[in-house]
Amino acid sequence: MTYKTKGTCSSQIDFDLKDGKVYNVRFTGGCNGNLKGIGALVEGQDAQDVITRLEGTTCGFKSTSCPDQLAKALKEALNQ
Numbered sequence: 895m896t897y898k899t900k901g902t903c904s905s906q907i908d909f910d911l912k913d914g915k916v917y918n919v920r921f922t923g924g925c926n927g928n929l930k931g932i933g934a935l936v937e938g939q940d941a942q943d944v945i946t947r948l949e950g951t952t953c954g955f956k957s958t959s960c961p962d963q964l965a966k967a968l969k970e971a972l973n974q
Contacts, residue, residue, distance in 0.1 A: 895910070895970075897963070897966070900963070901957065901958045901963075902959060902960050903923055903925065904921040904924030904963070905922050906922040907922075907967050911971050914942070914972075915939065916937065916941050916944055917937060917938065918933075918937075919932065921933070925960075929960055932961055941972055944965065945968050948961040948962060948964055948965040949965035949969075950962060950965075
């Protein structure tokens with residue numbers, strides 16, 4: 895799935911969802927090393943668990959963050 899982010903330095907998140915598990919998370923833009931780390935940490939994890947952990951994370955003065963946007967993307971994918 896491809897998700898266009900809103901309010902973050904990254905502009906897009908691509909990922910695969912198989913049997914409710916998260917795979918191949920790739921961010922376009924943003925803090926390269928940190929976002930690769932997030933992708934590695936959530937690899938193979940249950941999407942609902944990832945949402946619970948990341949949802950609501952903020953970045954500085956912003957009301958969202960790249961992890962929060964990943965949670966939103968996963969929610970959208972699960973609701974399709």
